[in-house]
Amino acid sequence: MSDALPILEVRDLKMHFDIGGGLLDRLKISGSGVRIDKPVVHAVNGISFSIRRGEIMALVGESGCGKSTVAKTIARIHQPTQGEIRIDGEDIASYGFAKMLPVRARMQMIFQDPYASLNPRQRVRDIVAEPLLQQTRTAEERKAVPARIEALLAKVGLSVEHGGRYPHQFSGGQRQRIGIARALSVMPGLIIADEPVSALDVSIQAQILNLMMDLRDEFGLAYLFISHDLSVVHHIADTIGVMYLGFLVETAPRDVLFSHPRHPYTRALLSAAPSIKERRDVDEITLNGEVPSALTLPSGCCFRTRCPFAWERCAQERPRLADVGGGQKVACHLVEEPDRDRP
Amino acid sequence: MTVQTQHALLAVRDLRTYFHTFSGTVKAVNGVSFDIGEGEIMGLVGESGGGKSVVGFSILGLIDSPGQIMGGQILLNGEDLVTAGEDRLRQIRGREISMVFQDPMTSLNPLHTVGQQMDEVLRLHSDLDAAARRKACVEMLESVGISRAADRLGAYPHQFSGGMRQRVVIAIAMLAKPRLIIADEPTTALDVTIQSQILKLMRQQIAARGASMILITHDLAVVSEMADHITVLYCGNVVERGRTRDLIETPAHPYTRGLIDSIPDPANRHPRLKQIPGTVPDIRNLPKGCNFRDRCPRAQALCAVEEPQLRPQNASQWAACHYPLQPGDLA
Amino acid sequence: MTSFVQTEFFHNYRRSTSAVVGSALMLAFAFAVTAGPFLVDQNPYDIAALNLMDSYKPPVWLEGGDPRFLLGTDGQGRDVWASILYGARISVFIGLVAMIASCVIGTVLGLIAGFYGGIVDSVIMRIADIQLSFPSILIALFLMSAVGTGVDKVLIALTAVGWVVYARTVRGATLSEIKKEYVQAAKVAGLPNSKIIRKHVLPNVMTPLIVIATIQVGTFVLIEASLSFLGVGVPITQPSLGLLIKNGFDVLFSGLWWTSVFPGLAIMTLVFGINLFGDFLRDELNPRLK
Numbered sequence: 036m037s038d039a040l041p042i043l044e045v046r047d048l049k050m051h052f053d054i055g056g057g058l059l060d061r062l063k064i065s066g067s068g069v070r071i072d073k074p075v076v077h078a079v080n081g082i083s084f085s086i087r088r089g090e091i092m093a094l095v096g097e098s099g100c101g102k103s104t105v106a107k108t109i110a111r112i113h114q115p116t117q118g119e120i121r122i123d124g125e126d127i128a129s130y131g132f133a134k135m136l137p138v139r140a141r142m143q144m145i146f147q148d149p150y151a152s153l154n155p156r157q158r159v160r161d162i163v164a165e166p167l168l169q170q171t172r173t174a175e176e177r178k179a180v181p182a183r184i185e186a187l188l189a190k191v192g193l194s195v196e197h198g199g200r201y202p203h204q205f206s207g208g209q210r211q212r213i214g215i216a217r218a219l220s221v222m223p224g225l226i227i228a229d230e231p232v233s234a235l236d237v238s239i240q241a242q243i244l245n246l247m248m249d250l251r252d253e254f255g256l257a258y259l260f261i262s263h264d265l266s267v268v269h270h271i272a273d274t275i276g277v278m279y280l281g282f283l284v285e286t287a288p289r290d291v292l293f294s295h296p297r298h299p300y301t302r303a304l305l306s307a308a309p310s311i312k313e314r315r316d317v318d319e320i321t322l323n324g325e326v327p328s329a330l331t332l333p334s335g336c337c338f339r340t341r342c343p344f345a346w347e348r349c350a351q352e353r354p355r356l357a358d359v360g361g362g363q364k365v366a367c368h369l370v371e372e373p374d375r376d377r378p
Numbered sequence: 379m380t381v382q383t384q385h386a387l388l389a390v391r392d393l394r395t396y397f398h399t400f401s402g403t404v405k406a407v408n409g410v411s412f413d414i415g416e417g418e419i420m421g422l423v424g425e426s427g428g429g430k431s432v433v434g435f436s437i438l439g440l441i442d443s444p445g446q447i448m449g450g451q452i453l454l455n456g457e458d459l460v461t462a463g464e465d466r467l468r469q470i471r472g473r474e475i476s477m478v479f480q481d482p483m484t485s486l487n488p489l490h491t492v493g494q495q496m497d498e499v500l501r502l503h504s505d506l507d508a509a510a511r512r513k514a515c516v517e518m519l520e521s522v523g524i525s526r527a528a529d530r531l532g533a534y535p536h537q538f539s540g541g542m543r544q545r546v547v548i549a550i551a552m553l554a555k556p557r558l559i560i561a562d563e564p565t566t567a568l569d570v571t572i573q574s575q576i577l578k579l580m581r582q583q584i585a586a587r588g589a590s591m592i593l594i595t596h597d598l599a600v601v602s603e604m605a606d607h608i609t610v611l612y613c614g615n616v617v618e619r620g621r622t623r624d625l626i627e628t629p630a631h632p633y634t635r636g637l638i639d640s641i642p643d644p645a646n647r648h649p650r651l652k653q654i655p656g657t658v659p660d661i662r663n664l665p666k667g668c669n670f671r672d673r674c675p676r677a678q679a680l681c682a683v684e685e686p687q688l689r690p691q692n693a694s695q696w697a698a699c700h701y702p703l704q705p706g707d708l709a
Numbered sequence: 710m711t712s713f714v715q716t717e718f719f720h721n722y723r724r725s726t727s728a729v730v731g732s733a734l735m736l737a738f739a740f741a742v743t744a745g746p747f748l749v750d751q752n753p754y755d756i757a758a759l760n761l762m763d764s765y766k767p768p769v770w771l772e773g774g775d776p777r778f779l780l781g782t783d784g785q786g787r788d789v790w791a792s793i794l795y796g797a798r799i800s801v802f803i804g805l806v807a808m809i810a811s812c813v814i815g816t817v818l819g820l821i822a823g824f825y826g827g828i829v830d831s832v833i834m835r836i837a838d839i840q841l842s843f844p845s846i847l848i849a850l851f852l853m854s855a856v857g858t859g860v861d862k863v864l865i866a867l868t869a870v871g872w873v874v875y876a877r878t879v880r881g882a883t884l885s886e887i888k889k890e891y892v893q894a895a896k897v898a899g900l901p902n903s904k905i906i907r908k909h910v911l912p913n914v915m916t917p918l919i920v921i922a923t924i925q926v927g928t929f930v931l932i933e934a935s936l937s938f939l940g941v942g943v944p945i946t947q948p949s950l951g952l953l954i955k956n957g958f959d960v961l962f963s964g965l966w967w968t969s970v971f972p973g974l975a976i977m978t979l980v981f982g983i984n985l986f987g988d989f990l991r992d993e994l995n996p997r998l999k
Contacts, residue, residue, distance in 0.1 A: 097569035112893045132901060139899040152890035156912040169899035206657045207426075217894065236425035236596060238654035241640035245650050263570065266599075270642030270651065293644060307574035309599035311626050311641060322571045325539045400717040 040124045041085040042225050042257045043109065043142075048118035048128075050079035050101070050108045077329045078104040080281040080337075081118070083356070086257050086274075088224060093260040093272035095304070099326055101281040102261045103147075106229045109259065110144045111135055122225070140170045143218035147230035149210035153202040159213055160184050160198035167220040187216040191246060208239035215246065219254075227259045232267060244271055265308045269293055274362075277301045280326060280337040283356060287363035297365040300338050336368070344375055386413040386453070387590050388437070388558055393450035393460075395429075395436045402662035406432040406445070408614035411688070414558070414590050414607075419581075421601030421622070422594045423637075424611035427658045430594045433611070434560045437592075438477060439467040454558070473503040476551040478580075480563035482543035486535040492519075492546050493531030496553060503554035514553070522549045522579055541572035545579065552583055559584070562594045577604060598637055602626050610634050613661055613669040616688055620695030628705040630697035632674045668700070676701045718993060728989035734982025742801045745794035750777075753787040753795055754946065760786045765960075768967050781967040783956065789968060792953055793975050799949040800976070803860065804929040807867035812922055814868065815875025820906050820914070822876065823883025834880065837873045845870040846935055853941040860943050863936060867929050874921055882914035920991045927983035934976055950976045 054074050063072045079101045086092045094102040108115050111127065120128045127138050143166060146152035153162055163184050171177045185195050191212040202210055211231060218226050228247070232240040248271065250256055262268050268275055269289060276286040277300065285298040296302045303320040322341050327333055335353050339345040348368050356366040369376050395407040407429045414420045422430045435441055437452055439459060452459040454474060459467065471477075479485045487495060496515040500506055506514060512531070519527035522545040535543055544564065551559055561580065565573040581604060584591050593604055601608055602622055609619040610633065618631035629635040639652035656673040659665060665672060671681040680700050688698045713719055722728050741748070751758050763786035766775045774781065780789040822830040840848065849866035856862050886892060887910065895905045934951025936942035938958070943949050948956070950972045957969025 097571065107893065110893075110897050112896050136899045139897065144894065144897045146890040146894060148890055152894055154891040154895075154909050154913070157908075165895065165900070166898035208657060214894070217898070236658075237598070237640045238425060238636055239657070241642075241651040241653035242655075244642070245653055248650065265570070266642040266644060269644045270647065303571055307571045309570075309574070309577070309597070309603050311599045311602040311638060312643075312645070321574070323575075325541055325572065326569075400720060 039088065041121075042088045042090075042123060043259065044085040044119070044121040044124075045105075045109065046083045046119040046121070047081045048079055048083070048105065048108065048120065049081050049116045050104050050113055051116045052076040052078055074330055077281050077332050079108065080332070082276075082278070082281075082283040084276055084283065084286060086225070086259060088257055089251065089255045090274065091251065091258040091260055091272050092274045092276065093262055093268040094276045094278055095262055095265060095268050096278035097263060097304075097326065099280075099329065100278040101329075102263075102278050103229050104281075105278070106144070106227045106259060106261045110142065110227050111138075136169065139166065140221040141223050142225045142227065143221060143223040145211075145214050145218050145226060145228040145231045148234055149207045149214065150202075150234075152214050153210055155202055157201070158198065159188075159193075159200055159202065159205075162202070162213060163187055163198070163216045163220055165220075166217060170221055183220070184216075187220055190219070190250075191216045206239075207235050208242055211235065211239075211243050212246065215243075215250070219250065222254070224255070225257045225259065227261075229261045230263070231260075233262065233264060240267070247271070265304060266310075277304065280332065281329060282337045282366065284338065284367070285363070285365045286356070287361070291361050291363050295363070297359060297363065297370065298338075298367045299342050299344055299369070336366075344369060344377075346375065348372075387416050387418075387455065388414045388592075389451070389453040390433070390437070391451040391453065393433065393436060393452060394448040395432050395441055395445060396448045397445045399444055399662075404662055405614050405664070406661065407436060409450070410611065410614070410616050411450075412609050412616065412619060414592065416557075417584075417588050417590055418607065419584060419591045419593060419605045421605030421608040422592055422611065423596070423598060423601055423608055425596060425637075425658060427613070427661060428611040429614040430596075430611050431562055432614075434477070434562050434592065434594050437560060438471055438475060439464070472499055472556070473554045474556055475558045475560060476554065476556040478544075478547050478551050478559060478561040478564045480566050482540070482547045482567075483535065485547055486543065486550075488535055491532050491534055492538075496531070496550055499550055499553045518549045518553055519546070522546070522552075522583070523575075524549070541568055541575065544568065544572075544576055548576070548580060548583065552587065552589075555587060555589075557589055559589055559591045560594070561591060563596070564593070565600065566595065566597070573600075580604070598626075598641060610637070613659065613664060615669060615698065616696075617670065617699070618695070618697040619688075620691075620697075624692075624694050628695075628703075630691040630695055630702040630704075631670075631699045632676050632703065633670050634697075635703055636673075668698075676703075721993060722989070725989050727985040731982045731985025731987075731989065734978055735986055738797060738801065738979050738982065741794055742798045745798055749788060749791040749794060751788045751791045753792045754948075762786065765965050765968075780971045783968045784960065789953075789971050792948065793950065793972055796948055796950045796953050796972060797975060797979070799860070799943060799947050800930050800933060800951070801926075801979070803863055803867070803933045803943075803949065804926040807864050807871060807929045807933075808922055808925045810864065810868040811871030811925065812875050812918060815872035816879050816911075816914075816918065818872065819876040819879025820883055820910060823880040824887060824902065824906055824910060830880070833876065837876050840870070840873045846932060849932060849936055850939070850941060853936065858941055858944060860947055863933055863942055866936070867932060870932070871925060871929065874925070875918060878917055878921060879914050882917065883910055886910050886913050916994050920987055920994060923983060923990055924987040927980040927987070930976060930983075931980060 052075065054076055063070055082105065084092065094105060096102045107113055109120050115128050118128060119126045122138055122142055127135065130138065164180055167180055167183065171180065184198060188195060188198055193209065193212055232243050235243060244267065251258065260271055272289050274286065274288055275292045276283050277298065279300050285301045292301065296305055299320055303322045306320055320343060324341050327340050333340050335351050336349040339349040354366045354368050356364045357370060358364050359370055391411050393407050393410045397404040397406055410433055412420065422433060424430045436447055437459065441447055447460055450460065454470065493515060497511050500511040500514060515531060516527045519530060524530055524542065524545055538546060565576050568576060577600065593601055595601055605622050607619065608622050608625045610617050610631065612633050618625065618629065618634045625634065626638060629638060636654035640654060642651060654673050659669060659672065667683050668681040668686050671677040678701065686698045686700050688696045691697050691702055763782050764784050766778050766782040767773050768781045769776055769779055778788045782788055818833050822833040848870050852866040852869060853862055856865065892905060892909055895909050933942055933949060934954065937949050937951030938955045943952055953972035954969045961969050
């Protein structure tokens with residue numbers, strides 16, 4: 036399978052949001068006269084990665100790093116500002132509604148909030164059937180839908196009677212199962228999972244992660260798994276990408292990333308994560324300050340404002356994601372100047 | 379209940395807090411007891427619906443209708459807060475006991491500057507004059523790591539980022555030199571790098587002032603790094619409590635064990651996570667006997683009949699289970 | 710499924726005096742306007758049934774009262790009680806129809822503005838803003854003087870005034886709904902926008918409209934009464950409660966008070982009942998107060 040096309044390939048994806056509002060809101064009066072402001076949130080700033088069939092790729096990072104925007108742009112909830120999104124080699128970045136429809140049978144999404152992601156006024160069976168019904172063409176296909184929904188509910192651990200109920204009659208974990216059944220209904224090869232367990236209690240989180248793993252094994256699914264939780268990511272992912280301020284700063288196979296993190300931000304994330312184990316050795320890197328605004332990106336490296344190693348070059352030159360071997364790629368000048376790697 | 383009450387700063391005894399709703403009485407806290415000694419950090423852990431936040435609000439006397447404290451005692455240095463009047467509680471809140479909530483935006487008043495809000499605490503709870511109060515506020519802000527503190531006193535809460543706001547809340551909570559701080563999910567809304575900053579700060583502040591803390595959280599990893607003792611709640615009951623390391627390493631209650639096993643462990647990766655089956659029962663309609671029995675791998679006939687009482691398991695651990703785990707047991 | 714009687718809504722309704730009184734008044738009016746013509750012998754608009762000999766009879770309990778005319782008669786010998794029953798029909802009809810029209814138009818415009826945003830949103834909402842910056846009675850007066858009088862003209866005027874509140878409410882609710890993940894999920898499922906609006910957004914923005922619609926019927930009855938009182942409302946052949954007041958107003962200070970006071974009391978009772986019930990609905994349906 037190594038020479039086969041990746042199921043998802045993203046190249047130089049950018050997503051900028053215009054938050055100006057109406058014309059009246061944009062008018063700014065300053066000393067030099069009246070000008071029209073055009074504030075833009077740089078949510079995603081050119082990221083590239085690919086996922087093979089059956090692979091689980093995780094994107095991690097803190098709030099505001101753009102990981103959810105990446106997910107929602109690939110799912111084409113947003114229209115990307117720039118870049119390619121290739122599903123089985125087919126670039127869907129500029130597809131309109133009609134051309135997207137068949138693609139939606141190959142790519143589905145699981146959402147973060149088990150409460151907001153299900154329409155409170157729809158019955159469970161209608162929720163689950165929704166993507167499938169958009170793909171059916173003939174009356175015969177439509178007739179097969181109810182049986183298919185029953186099978187799906189059983190697959191995710193719900194019963195047939197549950198199909199007639201409304202979302203508010205379920206717990207958070209059960210709702211997330213409904214969302215998974217909905218995504219699964221069209222038998223996609225790729226599921227984009229945006230923080231699927233972060234709103235759940237830890238014991239329920241384990242149930243959902245196990246279910247997702249089982250489904251991967253059974254159907255050969257590939258996941259793009261978005262999460263802020265490193266222990267979850269470590270458990271589920273084959274490959275991990277670390278995002279910061281809309282940039283991919285490091286990507287590596289799971290074990291490499293956890294044993295040999297190269298980017299200072301990755302190292303800081305790993306050392307900040309709390310653990311139930313006895314206190315580990317002293318924190319390797321502690322970050323000060325907070326993430327800068329995505330309205331005005333820092334010059335050069337996005338991370339330099341918080342990086343304990345940053346020097347002049349980091350302010351002038353934006354580091355590119357470079358292959359350092361072993362499947363690991365890092366966007367940091369330290370790769371070229373390793374002797375600066377001391378606080 | 380016979381627990382060592384020697385140096386308990388706060389002793390909670392058989393606390394029962396119920397909510398009377400249209401669809402039935404919610405026994406959110408149903409017979410909870412624990413002690414906190416001077417300078418101790420106690421973690422109160424459980425999943426949603428466990429009643430952990432209600433315990434915090436009960437201690438502060440902030441239970442509003444339809445909620446009601448139906449029984450038990452909350453002894454602060456021997457003084458029962460359940461029977462204390464609202465005036466006395468108002469004195470205690472802020473001065474003796476203060477609080478840090480999950481969302482700093484809701485505990486700070488958006489219309490007042492940080493300086494005004496800090497000054498108010500000192501005016502209520504100290505006899506300092508204006509200049510001394512200002513000095514105390516600046517020192518406090520500096521000690522929680524806010525630079526240019528004197529200037530920032532004039533800033534409004536929305537001018538701070540999430541992490542900085544939580545630092546301000548901690549500063550306000552520390553101002554009146556309280557003996558006990560109740561922190562309800564103080565870092566849940568924060569990112570992990572900010573969380574580690576805030577946790578470190580709270581640990582320093584508690585240690586420097588010799589205060590005690592109740593840390594309410596759903597995150598076992600956070601409490602295990604912070605707390606001296608842990609109390610685990612399930613459906614409004616204490617199912618286990620003990621010294622942190624003992625409880626994490628040799629949990630006696632199957633629920634505690636399940637919680638620990640549910641956390642993915644990077645050092646010990648299995649293809650499947652151990653999960654607790656089922657969901658938390660409806661607390662308006664709890665089963666007879668042990669609340670956990672429907673999800674428990676060790677449940678037997680007795681569990682359906684008799685509610686287990688909290689019993690000592692060893693020198694430092696108590697568990698409410700008819701068939702507690704022994705250190706060598708596999709779940 | 711529990712029956713309605715067991716719901717919390719019904720439980721709270723039973724315990725709320727104002728809700729029970731309000732809905733009782735509304736029910737009484739509903740009965741009066743449907744069964745009205747069968748309750749009285751006289752059709753006040755059948756000229757043949759009128760007798761000038763009966764003009765200005767006081768209510769029965771006063772001296773000179775006639776047992777045939779419970780609340781007295783007007784200058785043409787019309788039974789005031791019968792006039793009220795017939796007039797309330799017209800008032801309530803106008804209030805309901807104008808409310809439904811406003812609700813439909815306002816909801817559709819609000820959905821479009823909120824869902825699509827951009828220039829469509831700006832145009833619709835600026836028109837709404839302009840509309841709101843005039844007193845509603847002035848807009849109605851202006852429209853009536855432009856297009857003339859008549860029940861249909863009153864309906865147009867009221868709808869032109871009334872849609873704005875729905876459009877604004879629905880737009881606001883739509884903006885918060887479309888941020889929710891279930892709308893994004895519908896997009897990922899491949900639903901076209903029209904279907905997303907109909908199946909997902911619309912059912913979830915309807916709740917606050919129930920309160921607005923209830924109270925608006927009362928408001929419309931009042932505006933219609935004012936218009937008719939000013940002489941630009943319904944024609945004399947279809948006298949609403951407002952027109953009855955106007956007709957009686959001319960002789961009010963001659964001691965013949967009953968011809969306008971009783972229709973006035975009828976309007977007051979109706980609007981009072983609607984508002985009482987509307988307040989209860991507002992408390993019940995507003996999740997923020999719970």
